[in-house]
Each structure stands twice: as C-alpha cells, then as structure tokens.
Amino acid sequence: MAMGSALVAILASVAALGQAAVVGRQYAVAVDKIGTQEDIFRFLGGAGPYFSFPFDNGIPEQTPDCCKLMQVQLFARHGERFPTKKKGNKILETYYKLANYTGTFNESLSFLNDDYEFFVRDPEYYEEETTLKNSLNPLNPYTGERDAQRHSQNFLALYKNLLNETSSFAVFTSNSKRCHDTAQFFIDGLGNDYNVSLQVIDEAPSSGANSLTPRYGCANFSESENDGYVRTYSREYLSNLAKRLNIENKGLNLTNSDAENLFFWCAYELNVRGYSDICSIFTEEELIHFSYQDDLESYYENGNGNSLGAVAGSILFNASVELLKQSDDLEQKAWLSFTHDSDLINYIAAVGLFDNGVKLNTSYVPFRDHVYRKSWIAPQGARIYTQKFSCYNQSYVRYVVNDAVIPIESCSSGPGFSCPLEQFYDYAESRLSDINFSDKCGKIIATNATSLTFYWDYKTRNYNASLVKK
Structure with missing residues (x-):
C-alpha cells in the first residue's frame, strides 16, 4: 500500500516535471516575443x-x-482590457472559422498549426480589466x-x-x-x-x-449620426487581406468582417497574453488603413466631427x-x-x-x-x-x-x-x-x-x- 502510494507520487512528480518543462518552453518562447511588437501599438x-x-x-x-x-x-x-462582449463574440466567430479549417495553415497563419489557445479562456472576462490573475502569461x-x-x-x-x-x-x-x-x-x-x-x-x-x-x-447625443459618411471610406484593404489569406490557405473563405476582426484579435490578445502572432499577418499598408478607419470612426462618433x-x-x-x-x-x-x-x-x-x-x-x-x-x-x-x-x-x-x-x-x-x-x-x-x-x-x-x-x-x-x- 505504502509502495503503491509512493509509486503514484513518483509518477505524479515525473508528470509534473514534464508539464513544467513544457510550460517552461512556452514561457521561453513568450520571453522571446514579448516587447518585440510595440511598434504596432500606434x-x-x-x-x-x-x-x-x-x-x-x-x-x-x-x-x-x-x-x-x-x-x-x-x-x-x-x-x-479584454474585448467587450459584442466585440469578443465577433472575434470568436472568426476564431471558430479558423479552428474548423481542415487543412494545414500556410504562410502567416502557420502558427495556428501548433497548439494555439484562444486568448479569452472564459466569456466572463469580457469587459474586464486584464490583471496578473486573468492574463494568459504571468510575464505579460x-x-x-x-x-x-x-x-x-x-x-x-x-x-x-x-x-x-x-x-x-x-x-x-x-x-x-x-x-x-x-x-x-x-x-x-x-x-x-x-x-x-x-x-x-x-x-x-x-x-x-x-x-x-x-x-x-x-x-x-448620437455616436451614429455620421455613420453613412464614415462608411464611404474604402474597405478594399480588408478585402485584399482576406483574399491574401484565402489564397495562402485554400478553402478558408475569410470575409471582410473576418479581416477586420483580426485587427481587434491582435490588439486584445496583446492585452491578455503579452504578444500576438496574429499581429504579424498585416502589411504596413493594411495597418495604416485600419488605423485611419478607426480615426474616422472616433472623430465622427465622439470628436469634433460629431x-x-x-x-x-x-x-x-x-x-x-x-x-x-x-x-x-x-x-x-x-x-x-x-x-x-x-x-x-x-x-x-x-x-x-x-x-x-x-x-x-x-x-x-x-x-x-x-x-x-x-x-x-x-x-x-x-x-x-x-x-x-x-x-x-x-x-x-x-x-x-x-x-x-x-x-x-x-x-x-x-x-x-x-x-x-x-x-x-x-x-x-x-x-x-x-x-x-x-x-x-x-x-x-x-x-x-x-x-x-x-x-x-x-x-x-x-x-x-x-x-x-x-
């Protein structure tokens, strides 16, 4: 009985060491990535x-x-913070589309072939501040x-x-x-x-x-009073992004909405994990267009354009x-x-x-x-x-x-x-x-x-x- 208990304890210790080694490798990767994406914040x-x-x-x-x-x-x-519930659910729709893809990811999405964990573990985290407790990475x-x-x-x-x-x-x-x-x-x-x-x-x-x-x-007060005008800004950059990813990954079928969700996925994952491989898929032009689109929306929703x-x-x-x-x-x-x-x-x-x-x-x-x-x-x-x-x-x-x-x-x-x-x-x-x-x-x-x-x-x-x- 005592020997059996000791064996269980030893096996548990070995398993824990193995798990710790995996976690250690993950943190080592995280350390290499954290602090390398700050140029994208703006x-x-x-x-x-x-x-x-x-x-x-x-x-x-x-x-x-x-x-x-x-x-x-x-x-x-x-x-x-984490995304709002509304924004989080939109990002989740795009994540499910990627998670259900049956092929092997290529080019900029190839990181998804590894054991990727979605950055929102619990929907109760929507709207919440990111903290040491709910962050995916203690080094974040x-x-x-x-x-x-x-x-x-x-x-x-x-x-x-x-x-x-x-x-x-x-x-x-x-x-x-x-x-x-x-x-x-x-x-x-x-x-x-x-x-x-x-x-x-x-x-x-x-x-x-x-x-x-x-x-x-x-x-x-209405944030939406200028929505019609703001929508006249070209979304071609989104269709180009979706097209590029679809060509790299045949059968993926991302839409313009998915492409836009990827930008917010990148941003909020940085808040939660400390880095985001999604952030690496965008070209400089795509980032500039997304940033200016958000300028337009903010300016006409709450700024001097309202x-x-x-x-x-x-x-x-x-x-x-x-x-x-x-x-x-x-x-x-x-x-x-x-x-x-x-x-x-x-x-x-x-x-x-x-x-x-x-x-x-x-x-x-x-x-x-x-x-x-x-x-x-x-x-x-x-x-x-x-x-x-x-x-x-x-x-x-x-x-x-x-x-x-x-x-x-x-x-x-x-x-x-x-x-x-x-x-x-x-x-x-x-x-x-x-x-x-x-x-x-x-x-x-x-x-x-x-x-x-x-x-x-x-x-x-x-x-x-x-x-x-x-």
Missing part, C-alpha cells in the same frame, strides 16, 4: 496596450526650471493592473510634492468596473502613505452632467477650468479621475488640442495634415494631465497627453510652451461660450443635474454607485 486604434505619444515636440514633461507646480488634474482611461507586461501601477509610480515621480500638502484626498471613477479597477490599482501603486477615498460616479443617464460620462446624460462631441466634453472642461480658478482655495491639489476613451475624446474635442479646423475626410489618408490620431490620443490607459504652475509670480497652464506636452497652438508663450493663465481663461471662454449643455442636449430627465458638482460635494454626498460591466 496602429491599433486604441484597442491595444498603452504607449507614449509618439511625437513629444522635445518639450520636457517636468515642471520648467524655477517654476512651482500649483495644481495637477488627470482624466484617464481605464487600463488594458501589458495588463491593465501593471499599467495602472506603473502610471501611479510615474505620477509620484512628477507630482508627489502636491500630495505632501495633504495626506487625505479623493480619487474619482465612473462605476464601470474596469474604470473602477484601474483607479484602485493606481491607488494601490501609491503605497500606504495616503488616505484615499474612492468616489464612484454613476454612469446612468439620470446623472446628467454630474458625471464622468456626460454623453449618457445628453439625450440628443455635432455634440464638444458639447458632451464641455462638462469636464468647464469643471477643469473651475478647479484651476479655485486652486489657491482648495486643499486638494491633485484631482484624479478615471473614465472611458469616448469621454476623453469628448473632452479633447471641447479643449481643442487636436483640432486644426479641418474635418477628417474619407477619400484619402491625410498624411501631411493628420493631427487627429485616436490611438495616439486614447490608447488603453490613456492619461491627459492639466498642469498649473507658477513662475516668478506669474501662473501658467499646459496639457500633457500620454507623457508628451501638447501646447495650445494659439497660446504657448509661457515657460515650457505653456499658456499664461489669464490668456488660458480667455481661450477656455472662447471654446465654451457658445455651448449650453442643457439647450444642446434637448429634453432630459427631470432629475438630471445640469452641471458637474462631485468635485465639490463628494464629502457630503459620498458617491458610491454600484459597479457595472460596461
């Missing part, structure tokens, strides 16, 4: 992992010499969890002095679970020196303007300006908020940082005058900072988008290409003067708030909306 339409804005103008992000930081504000997107550096913690460390390196003035402060998040999780991971990354209250703001339309997602409280894009964003912009005006009187000097990419794009539309007055067209890719690039502005984990600093008794404001200073074109005469404070207020007034959220948004629920108040009343209201997976 073409993934904001679905892939975080990366710094590719063009920083050579301006240091740090506060200019001889200047003192007075206030910082952050509007951030949630970190890297691109999880939303790790991204948020790295972000908080970078925040401390630049702005810790503002936190030293008060050990207790509030952080704000929408009640989307992934936004909440990102905020919590960020807070965890700050360490144990601070007493942080996490204020959870309801995304429901009934929140009206008192929300980090004011587009939901705007009854007239008639109410800036209107929705005006709520956050107006609140930001008020915080700047009251900075001397407010004990809290760092205002940190977490929401979705669509809301960041609304906000950017109101501020006007990437608006040269020329609307994106669907007839060609505008390489020379292309200032609006969705994936550069709002990748997973995107972060938009507003800095207010004082130099020689004068105050200035400037923006930092994904680690790069982005000057206001018409107002950048201050240190570090910042905008002198009073000129900034004039600039903000010119952007906001013709916008009335209530009038533009039409009839709304009677309980809707018409302005954002949670930055000022959170101590008495204690926002704690229930989390939702959306």
